[in-house]
Amino acid sequence: xxFGTMLGDLTxxxxxxxxxxRYPFERSETPERLRGLLIWHPEKCIGCGLCAxxxxxxxLDVIVLDxxxxxxxxxxxxxxxxxxxxxxxxxRQGCLEMSNEKWELxxxxxxxxxxxxxxxxxxx
Amino acid sequence: xxxxxxxxxxxxxxxxxxPALKEPEHFLISVDGEIVTDAVVRLGYAHRxxxxxxxxxxxxxxxxMLERICGICSHIHAMAYCLGVEQLAGVExxxxxxxxxxxxxxxxxxxxxxxxxxxxxxxxxxxxxxxYTWRDREKVMDLLEGFSGNRVNYSVNVLGGVKFDIxxxxxxxxxxxxxxxxxxxxxxLDVVTxxxxxxxxTRGIGVMTRSQAEVLGTVGPTARASNVYREIRVEAxxxxxxxxxxxxxxDNRGDLEARFVVRLTELxxxxxxxxxxxxxxPDGDLTTRIPRRIKAGExxxxxxxxxxxxxxxxxxxxxxxxxxxxxxxxxICNMMSVMKLLVGHQLAxxxxxxxxxxxxxxxxxxMVALNRGRNKEQLLTWEALRQYGIDYYKRRSx
Numbered sequence: 001x002x003f004g005t006m007l008g009d010l011t012x013x014x015x016x017x018x019x020x021x022r023y024p025f026e027r028s029e030t031p032e033r034l035r036g037l038l039i040w041h042p043e044k045c046i047g048c049g050l051c052a053x054x055x056x057x058x059x060l061d062v063i064v065l066d067x068x069x070x071x072x073x074x075x076x077x078x079x080x081x082x083x084x085x086x087x088x089x090x091x092r093q094g095c096l097e098m099s100n101e102k103w104e105l106x107x108x109x110x111x112x113x114x115x116x117x118x119x120x121x122x123x124x
Numbered sequence: 125x126x127x128x129x130x131x132x133x134x135x136x137x138x139x140x141x142x143p144a145l146k147e148p149e150h151f152l153i154s155v156d157g158e159i160v161t162d163a164v165v166r167l168g169y170a171h172r173x174x175x176x177x178x179x180x181x182x183x184x185x186x187x188x189m190l191e192r193i194c195g196i197c198s199h200i201h202a203m204a205y206c207l208g209v210e211q212l213a214g215v216e217x218x219x220x221x222x223x224x225x226x227x228x229x230x231x232x233x234x235x236x237x238x239x240x241x242x243x244x245x246x247x248x249x250x251x252x253x254x255x256y257t258w259r260d261r262e263k264v265m266d267l268l269e270g271f272s273g274n275r276v277n278y279s280v281n282v283l284g285g286v287k288f289d290i291x292x293x294x295x296x297x298x299x300x301x302x303x304x305x306x307x308x309x310x311x312x313l314d315v316v317t318x319x320x321x322x323x324x325x326t327r328g329i330g331v332m333t334r335s336q337a338e339v340l341g342t343v344g345p346t347a348r349a350s351n352v353y354r355e356i357r358v359e360a361x362x363x364x365x366x367x368x369x370x371x372x373x374x375d376n377r378g379d380l381e382a383r384f385v386v387r388l389t390e391l392x393x394x395x396x397x398x399x400x401x402x403x404x405x406p407d408g409d410l411t412t413r414i415p416r417r418i419k420a421g422e423x424x425x426x427x428x429x430x431x432x433x434x435x436x437x438x439x440x441x442x443x444x445x446x447x448x449x450x451x452x453x454x455x456i457c458n459m460m461s462v463m464k465l466l467v468g469h470q471l472a473x474x475x476x477x478x479x480x481x482x483x484x485x486x487x488x489x490x491m492v493a494l495n496r497g498r499n500k501e502q503l504l505t506w507e508a509l510r511q512y513g514i515d516y517y518k519r520r521s522x
Binding site: 031032033034035053054055056057082083084085086089090098100 | 181182184185186187188189191269270271272273274277279282287288
């Protein structure tokens with residue numbers, strides 16, 4: 001009886017695909033709340049700097065370009081970020097969110113680890 | 125060569141890098157033939173200075189630093205800290221937040237116990253069991269990832285509440301996973317108590333009597349397996365445990381088998397509490413406002429981590445940074461019992477007895493002042509300590 005079960009298992013295993021994910025050819029779906037790369041929406045930002053103040057890893061800097069016309073930039077270092085989500089929680093204006101799609105952040109070049117959000121604002 | 129008939133004692137150094145355990149720790153084990161006659165442990169290889177580091181961080185930043193003391197029970201560290209700070213600030217946390225904290229703590233306990241179960245099965249040479257338990261553990265990991273967005277270091281806590289709410293889809297997923305795991309745990313309990321090969325590695329090994337367990341100051345499931353009534357969730361309920369009472373699991377045998385049975389039976393309690401919380405989750409806010417500067421004062425916060433009592437001492441001087449935070453983790457309380465229990469056992473039982481307390485060395489490694497019996501106080505100034513460090517490395521490089 002047990003030998004029969006074993007043979008059955010063996011045959012199934014012989015013809016079935018590996019149960020592990022064939023990454024990077026296949027990607028499993030990420031959970032909705034996955035904490036990936038930080039995204040900044042500049043429209044609502046009031047430049048209070050609470051996100052940078054609360055960041056435990058020193059991964060955020062708020063750069064004030066022009067206080068009167070409310071022009072700010074956010075300098076973000078993804079390599080320092082510990083993806084805790086405290087900045088998203090601290091932001092009262094709701095201008096920060098963490099992407100659940102951008103999580104493959106490895107890079108060979110250091111320049112990928114310094115993102116300045118709102119650079120286009122400066123050129124305007 | 126020694127004379128014929130004359131026995132010679134050998135000392136076997138194990139670690140800090142060794143194949144048996146995943147974390148660095150040094151054990152010096154004296155053996156007479158195969159029998160252990162003495163065991164000494166040297167801790168501190170994973171000391172990271174976290175307690176000192178939080179003194180230069182704000183209360184909010186410290187939360188994430190302390191969460192990283194342990195990768196397996198990260199939530200319970202953050203929870204102990206939050207409960208302490210909220211107590212200092214005199215803030216009442218909404219009941220829904222407290223219930224969610226307990227829910228995540230119990231999910232974490234399931235994941236921690238299953239992880240430990242797999243590791244100890246691996247130490248016993250029962251790798252099939254290791255594979256199965258870790259496969260089942262993935263269910264809990266997925267739940268935690270779905271709920272918080274991260275597999276480890278969930279960052280569910282914030283000062284004054286929790287970040288994430290539980291929705292219907294997640295409640296359904298949790299119920300499904302819990303009913304699956306409950307069935308599996310019945311099977312594992314069967315394996316642990318009936319499998320003859322496995323029992324040879326656990327039954328009657330590392331027996332610790334009740335009085336020994338009390339004298340050695342053991343905590344958590346290790347103590348409860350020796351019939352010591354020690355469980356913070358029961359003795360001093362924190363967060364929402366007063367609304368969801370826990371039944372204490374005790375065993376009077378005190379051997380490794382009892383430790384397996386106690387931990388696995390505890391899982392059923394966790395399943396029950398999780399289902400109960402999902403049924404009766406109170407409505408309301410998730411957070412309450414907490415000041416950035418915490419009132420001056422000091423407090424202690426005790427919680428039941430998966431490995432035993434976790435103790436936090438928190439002192440504030442009224443500023444936005446903590447003045448002193450001290451964490452005492454369960455492994456350091458249990459470690460001394462291992463050194464006693466090893467004596468008289470076979471060398472091959474050493475990894476099993478060590479795994480029996482569910483050691484977590486990175487939790488364990490913090491500053492400890494030893495009273496070496498000379499009763500002499502030793503106080504180093506910052507300059508003297510710096511000079512000591514320089515001299516120490518100079519001596520080593522010579």
